[in-house]
Amino acid sequence: MLPTVTEVLRLPALRAAAPEVLAGDPDSAIVRWVHSSEVYEMGGLLAGGELLLTTGLGLHGRTAQQVAGYVEQLADAGCSALALEVGRSFAVVPHELVQTARRRGMVLLALHEVVPFVRMVEDFHDLLLRRKLSWRRAGEPIWQELLGLVVSGQGLAAVLHATARMADCPVELVDVDGRVVERSHTPGLLDSTARTVAEVRGPHGPVGRLVLHGRPTAGRTGVAGRAAVAVALELGRHPDLGSRPSLAQAVVTDMVAGVLVSQGDLQARMSAAGWAPAPGAAVLVLAVEVDRRTPASEAVPAVREAAESVLGRCLVGAAGSAVVVLARGWPRSAQRRQRDAAEDLLRQLRAGALGAAVRTIGVADPVGELAAVPGAVARAREVVTLSRRIGSREPVVLAQDVAVHRLLAGGLDASEIAAFVTGQLGPLVDHDAAHGTDLLRTLDAHVATGLSKTRTADVLGIRRQTLYARLERIEHLLGAPVDDPGQRTCLGLALSAWRMRTGLDPQTVPAATRGGVAGPVPVLAGGAGG
Structure with missing residues (x-):
């Protein structure tokens, strides 16, 4: 520990x-x-x-x-x-x-x-x-018994049976794809919620997990840790039990590393892994980010099970702190269906063993060619990263949701972006900081609602007369009407860039704090804080 x-x-x-x-x-x-x-x-x-x-x-x-x-x-x-x-x-x-x-x-x-x-x-x-x-001292008797079984060649089943007896619960060994390799003979319920899990590692990385179907306790956790080492030793005697990553994991790893890019290689490797879309069919790529305290490799089985219940047969593998899912999807024009499917997946994951460990699901635009899939994998992971950087509170984020932020995060000159944001929003940030007003938050909500005064007032929880007064003050400070098409476009871009630079959401940051944290001089112009 x-x-x-x-x-x-x-x-x-x-x-x-x-x-x-x-x-x-x-x-x-x-x-x-x-x-x-x-x-x-x-x-x-x-x-x-x-x-x-x-x-x-x-x-x-x-x-x-x-x-x-x-x-x-x-x-x-x-x-x-x-x-x-x-x-x-x-x-x-x-x-x-x-x-x-x-x-x-x-x-x-x-x-x-x-x-x-x-x-x-x-x-x-x-x-x-x-x-x-x-x-070692505390677990010496446990370790000696398990090691003795390995040395005497009594086999994997004997190791799992002894582990189950010591832990007083059924035990399973599952591979990196979540498939059961061996079970103990100890009777009892296989509880999917009260589990004690220990990773089994081989010379080339994780080879599976030891699952003790019982509530985690200090004693049970100690048994699981020692048994995982004993199981790894036993698997080393029998390489055919799986000391290498799964074919699906290898495909994801190679795509992320950029060594698997050609149409032919992708078709062959995906088919070998048991998954390949029909020619011309859209491929939907999702990146399920998990809390860093939960290894993504451990989350793969749960993500695969939930994803296949929503999207059908999938190819799933870990990449960094995310689990990548490849599924047969819909064309780009079907964004509502994509979002619904991702939200359904999120609900199932959070209701299962992973629970709150699931943070964000990023969805790339669907692609119609296999050669474009590695790029979609990179974009799905980028969507997750961008959602964190802009302080998004949404657990499901599509590529279109952060399209402007991707543009701003590209090769544009940072000083020019800073000057643009200062010119567009600086007067509002200064006014909020000096007077404790909520003009930036008001403008952000008004742009987000498509300049609907009724919806903006509802979002902010204020009367329409109060909104009219704020909009009048905003237009006075900016020197232009916010409903002018050109001005609206500039303000929308500036608000997106402000989020990118500060990672703050105007709807959640108090006005008094907003000025100190992200005033036009310390953040937008790149000076010192304060």
């Missing part, structure tokens, strides 16, 4: 650094390793689960946008926590660092005292070593 950030903060070297939690939940964030680096591009070098220590040297002289981008990269890589030593590169923690970490749910720590990072790494290493030794 790996420690949480809270447990790591109790280590002597971390305590001596006078840590302060500025963002995130240290009680739930799990730390796999502690690492120190001043490299700005560190996100691409992480494997996930790190507590990263830095003096901020790599951030010194960076723009506000680059500082926020640094945290985005770390969060995308699965970094658990970032600890910044203040007093060297920065007198205080940059405002953009705090806001982005809060939005991405990543723990951010300020270290107020100077302590050599090497001592922190050594303390963490000692913590892991003590836990490992304690784990």
Whole structure:
């Protein structure tokens, strides 16, 4: 069992650094390793689960946008926590660092005292070593019995039977596709809700999961962890039981890596995996994002079962923190059906074992050629990433929902976009910050409702007379009527760009906070916060 950030903060070297939690939940964030680096591009070098220590040297002289981008990269890589030593590169923690970490749910720590990072790494290493030794001593009898079964060659069934007896519940071994490889002979109900699961890993990665059909307890979790190692050893004696990823997983992995792109190769590999659309049929690609505390590989069986109940036969595999689903879909013109299907899938997943671990479902535009499928996979994952960056509250997001944001996130010059947003929205942001008004929120709602005054008043929960007064003030500050077609287009683009840059939703951010967090100078022009 790996420690949480809270447990790591109790280590002597971390305590001596006078840590302060500025963002995130240290009680739930799990730390796999502690690492120190001043490299700005560190996100691409992480494997996930790190507590990263830095003096901020790599951030010194960076723009506000680059500082926020640094945290985005770390969060995308699965970094658990970032600890910044203040007093060297920065007198205080940059405002953009705090806001982005809060939005991405990543723990951010300020270290107020100077302590050599090497001592922190050594303390963490000692913590892991003590836990490992304690784990071995506590489970020695269990481990000896299971290892004895493997060494004596009594087979997988005997290992599962012994595991079931120790855990007092039925046990199954399932492969990476969720298919049952072997079951224990212990009678009992196979409960799909009260389960204790341990990943079984081979030399090339996960080969399956050991499922104990019983409520997780400390004893049952300990048995599952030791039994998973024993099962891995037993599987190593019999490679035919599956020490490689499934054919479907291999297809997804190769598409994401960009090594599977030709029409012929895709047709052959998908057919071998048991899935291939008819020539000319539309392919619908979805990316189901799960919480980073739930490995995407473990979510594949549940996602496949739910997806096939909604969309028919699917090809499913894990990619990063998401599960990619390929299904036979509908043409691009059938967006309502696509959204309905994705929402149905979301309901089934959240009602099942994954529950709240399912965060967002991104849906790419359907494609009609197999050669276009790898691009659709990349777009579905991009839709999920963009929905996080704009602070979207919608759990189902189609590519069309973030089409403008994809354009703005492309090769457009950041300074030109910032100047455009400042010119369009700056007066409203300034007025809201100075007077505590809700003009930006009002404009956002009015544009979103197609300039319908009745619907805008309903969305905001205000009287129409109040709305008229606000719109009059907005038009006075902007110097143009909002219902002018050209002005409406510019304002819609500017609001989308504002969301992209700040990750905030005008409908949920208080006006007083909005000015301090995203005023035209600190965020839109790239200056310092405050």
